[in-house]
Amino acid sequence: MTEYTERLLTETPRKDAADRLRLVWLVVIPLIAVLSQVYVPRFIPFLAYLELPLLITVHFALSSAGPIPALFYGMFIGLVQDSLSHQPIGMYGIVKTLVGYFAASVSMRFDVQNPVVTFVLAFFFYFFHQFFYWVLSRALLGEALGFDAQQTVIFGLLNAAVALPLFRVLDKLKVAR
Amino acid sequence: MDFFLSRYRHLTVLLIVITAQLLLIAYQVKTNKDIPLIRVWAVTAVTPVEQGLELVRRYTWGFVEDYFVLLGVRGQNERLRRENGQLKIENNYLKAELSTADRARALSVFQTRSPSRTVAARVIGNGTGANSKVVFVDRGSTSGVESGMAVVTPDGIVGKVVDAYPTASLVMLITDPTFAAGVVSQKNRVHGTLKGQGHAECLVDYVQNEEHVDIGEWFYTSGDDRIFPKGFPVGQVTAAPNGKTFKEIYVSPSGMQGGAEEVLIVLQGVHQEVPGGEVASPAYTILAPPTESAAQTPEGALQPGALVTDADRLRTIYKDAGIEQKHTYGEGVPGSKPPDFTKIPSVHGVPPPNAPAQSAAAQTQPARAQPAQARPSAPNPSAGNPSAGNPSAGKPAAPAPAKPKPLPSAAAAEGDDEPGSGTTPGQPSAPAPRKTPAPVVARPHPPAGVPASGAPDNQ
Numbered sequence: 001m002t003e004y005t006e007r008l009l010t011e012t013p014r015k016d017a018a019d020r021l022r023l024v025w026l027v028v029i030p031l032i033a034v035l036s037q038v039y040v041p042r043f044i045p046f047l048a049y050l051e052l053p054l055l056i057t058v059h060f061a062l063s064s065a066g067p068i069p070a071l072f073y074g075m076f077i078g079l080v081q082d083s084l085s086h087q088p089i090g091m092y093g094i095v096k097t098l099v100g101y102f103a104a105s106v107s108m109r110f111d112v113q114n115p116v117v118t119f120v121l122a123f124f125f126y127f128f129h130q131f132f133y134w135v136l137s138r139a140l141l142g143e144a145l146g147f148d149a150q151q152t153v154i155f156g157l158l159n160a161a162v163a164l165p166l167f168r169v170l171d172k173l174k175v176a177r
Numbered sequence: 178m179d180f181f182l183s184r185y186r187h188l189t190v191l192l193i194v195i196t197a198q199l200l201l202i203a204y205q206v207k208t209n210k211d212i213p214l215i216r217v218w219a220v221t222a223v224t225p226v227e228q229g230l231e232l233v234r235r236y237t238w239g240f241v242e243d244y245f246v247l248l249g250v251r252g253q254n255e256r257l258r259r260e261n262g263q264l265k266i267e268n269n270y271l272k273a274e275l276s277t278a279d280r281a282r283a284l285s286v287f288q289t290r291s292p293s294r295t296v297a298a299r300v301i302g303n304g305t306g307a308n309s310k311v312v313f314v315d316r317g318s319t320s321g322v323e324s325g326m327a328v329v330t331p332d333g334i335v336g337k338v339v340d341a342y343p344t345a346s347l348v349m350l351i352t353d354p355t356f357a358a359g360v361v362s363q364k365n366r367v368h369g370t371l372k373g374q375g376h377a378e379c380l381v382d383y384v385q386n387e388e389h390v391d392i393g394e395w396f397y398t399s400g401d402d403r404i405f406p407k408g409f410p411v412g413q414v415t416a417a418p419n420g421k422t423f424k425e426i427y428v429s430p431s432g433m434q435g436g437a438e439e440v441l442i443v444l445q446g447v448h449q450e451v452p453g454g455e456v457a458s459p460a461y462t463i464l465a466p467p468t469e470s471a472a473q474t475p476e477g478a479l480q481p482g483a484l485v486t487d488a489d490r491l492r493t494i495y496k497d498a499g500i501e502q503k504h505t506y507g508e509g510v511p512g513s514k515p516p517d518f519t520k521i522p523s524v525h526g527v528p529p530p531n532a533p534a535q536s537a538a539a540q541t542q543p544a545r546a547q548p549a550q551a552r553p554s555a556p557n558p559s560a561g562n563p564s565a566g567n568p569s570a571g572k573p574a575a576p577a578p579a580k581p582k583p584l585p586s587a588a589a590a591e592g593d594d595e596p597g598s599g600t601t602p603g604q605p606s607a608p609a610p611r612k613t614p615a616p617v618v619a620r621p622h623p624p625a626g627v628p629a630s631g632a633p634d635n636q
Binding site for chain 2: 067068071075079090101140
C-alpha cells in the first residue's frame with residue numbers, strides 16, 4: 001500500500017473537520033442550481049450537460065455528518081428538480097436520495113478533500129445518477145429510453161471537471177462550527 | 178426491533194424515504210389505460226400470489242372436489258344420452274311428418290293443376306320378388322284403378338299398375354328390369370325406350386349413336402306407349418356413351434328420388450307439351466314460297482318437276498277419262514249425263530281399253546293414291562317401343578288422328594316396328610302438316626294375363 005493510498009484511507013474524513021454551510025445557503029444554493037439548470041441551457045445550450053443539482057447534492061453529502069441528512073438533502077433537491085420537470089415528482093427525488101446516501105456513506109471512509117477522489121466520486125455519482133434514472137424511467141414509467149453510455153461517460157467527466165472548482169467555491173461558503 | 182432500527186437506522190430511513198417517493202410517483206402516474214400506477218403495481222404484485230394460491234388450491238382441494246363431482250357424471254351422462262336419443266327420435270319423427278305434409282301438399286297441388294284425372298295413393302308395401310321392383314298402393318279397382326295405368330308423382334313417373342285388386346294395386350316401378358316406357362329428350366327431341374335396370378338408374382335404349390344427348394338433359398314421357406301421357410318428367414341423363422348399336426343413355430329417375438311414398442295414379446291421362454327445349458335437328462324444312470310464274474299457271478296444268486300429290490294424280494285420271502268421253506269439266510249442266518267413270522282402271526283394276534299411253538303412271542298411281550287404305554291409318558302406340566308391346570295388337574286400329582305424313586322423328590317412333598329404323602331427320606322427306614295428337618290417351622285394355630307393357634308378367 002503506497003503512502004498516498006494509506007493517507008486516503010486513514011486521513012480524517014471531511015465531516016469531522018468540515019464546517020457547515022449556513023442554512024440560507026443550504027436553501028439558496030440548490031435553488032440556484034436548479035434554476036440555472038432550467039435557464040442557462042436556454043441561452044448557452046452547450047451547458048445543458050451540467051448537472052449542478054447533482055453536484056450540489058454530492059458536495060453536501062460528502063461534507064455532511066451522516067447519510068440521513070444527505071439523503072434528505074438529496075431528496076429535497078430532487079423533488080425541487082422534479083417539480084420543474086415533466087416527469088412525475090419523485091423520479092429525481094429517489095435518484096438523488098440514493099446519491100446523497102451513498103455519497104455520505106463513501107465520505108465516511110475516504111478523504112474526500114483530495115481532488116482526485118473528488119473527481120472520481122463526482123464522475124461516479126454522475127454516472128450512477130444517470131443510469132439509475134434511466135432504470136427507474138423504464139421500470140416505473142415504462143418509458144423506452146435509450147442509454148448512451150459513451151455520452152454519459154463524457155458528460156460525467158465534464159461534470160467531474162466542473163465539480164472540482166465548484167466544490168472549492170462551496171467550501172469557501174462554509175463557516176466554522 | 179430497537180436493535181434493528183439502531184443498527185440499520187440509516188438504511189431504514191433510506192428505505193422509508195424511497196418508498197414514500199415511490200408511492201408519490203405511483204399516485205401521480207397513470208398508465209395508458211388511465212389506471213393509476215399504484216394500482217397497476219398493486220395488482221402486479223398481488224396477482225402472482227393469487228395465481229400461486231389458486232394453483233395450489235386447484236391441485237389439492239380442486240382435485241378432491243372434481244373427484245366427488247365426477248362420481249355423478251356417469252349417471253348424468255347416461256341420462257343425457259337417453260334424453261338425446263329420445264330427442265333424436267322425436268326430431269326424426271317430426272322431420273318425417275313435415276316431409277310427409279310437404280309431399281302431400283305438393284301432390285295435392287299437382288293433382289289440382291294437372292289436366293290428367295288422377296287419384297292419390299299411398300305406398301303400403303313392397304312386392305316379394307327377388308329382383309322385381311314392385312310396390313303395393315292402397316288404391317284398387319274400387320277407386321277406378323285398372324291395370325296399365327300410369328303412376329306418377331309431381332317429380333316424375335314412378336311406374337305403372339300391373340295388377341288392380343279391389344282395395345289395392347300392384348305397381349311396377351320404373352326401376353324394374355321388365356319396365357319399359359317411351360321417352361323423349363327435352364333438348365334434342367331424341368326418342369327412346371326407358372328400361373329399368375333393377376337398380377337406381379334406368380337405361381334409355383334404342384337411340385342411335387348418331388343422336389346427340391347431353392349429360393344432364395331431361396327426358397320426358399313421349400306418350401308413345403299409351404300408358405304415360407306425354408310430358409311427364411322422367412329423369413336426367415347421367416351418362417350417354419356410345420354402344421355397339423345404340424347409345425347407352427343412363428337416366429336418374431326423378432320420380433324415385435328419396436323414395437315414392439305418395440303417388441298419383443293416372444285414371445285418364447292428358448298429353449302435355451314437353452317443356453321448352455331447343456330442337457337441335459329440325460324434323461322438316463320450310464320450302465320457299467312459290468314463284469310468281471307458278472302462281473299464274475293455269476289450274477290443272479302441272480308443271481314438270483312440280484310437286485305432285487295423290488289428289489293431283491287422281492284428278493288427272495278423272496280428267497283424262499272425261500276427255501275420252503268428250504266431256505269437258507265445268508260445262509255439264511245439272512241433270513245432264515255425267516261421264517262414265519266406272520271403267521277407270523285405277524278404281525276397278527280394269528285397264529282402260531284405249532288408254533295404254535297413260536300406262537305406267539296410271540297403273541302405278543292407284544296404289545299410291547290411296548295411302549289411307551294401303552297403310553294402317555293409326556299409329557302403332559307401341560311403335561318405337563317394342564318392349565312396351567302393343568296392347569291393341571290384333572284389334573282394329575284405334576281411332577287414329579289423321580296423320581298424312583308423320584314427321585320423320587315421329588315416324589321413327591310411331592310408324593316403324595323397329596325402333597330407330599325409321600326415317601332419320603337427315604333423310605329427305607316431303608313436307609307434311611303436323612297434326613296434334615289426340616289429347617286424351619286411349620287407355621289400353623290388354624288381354625287378361627298380358628301386362629300392358631307387353632313385358633312378361635313377373636307376378
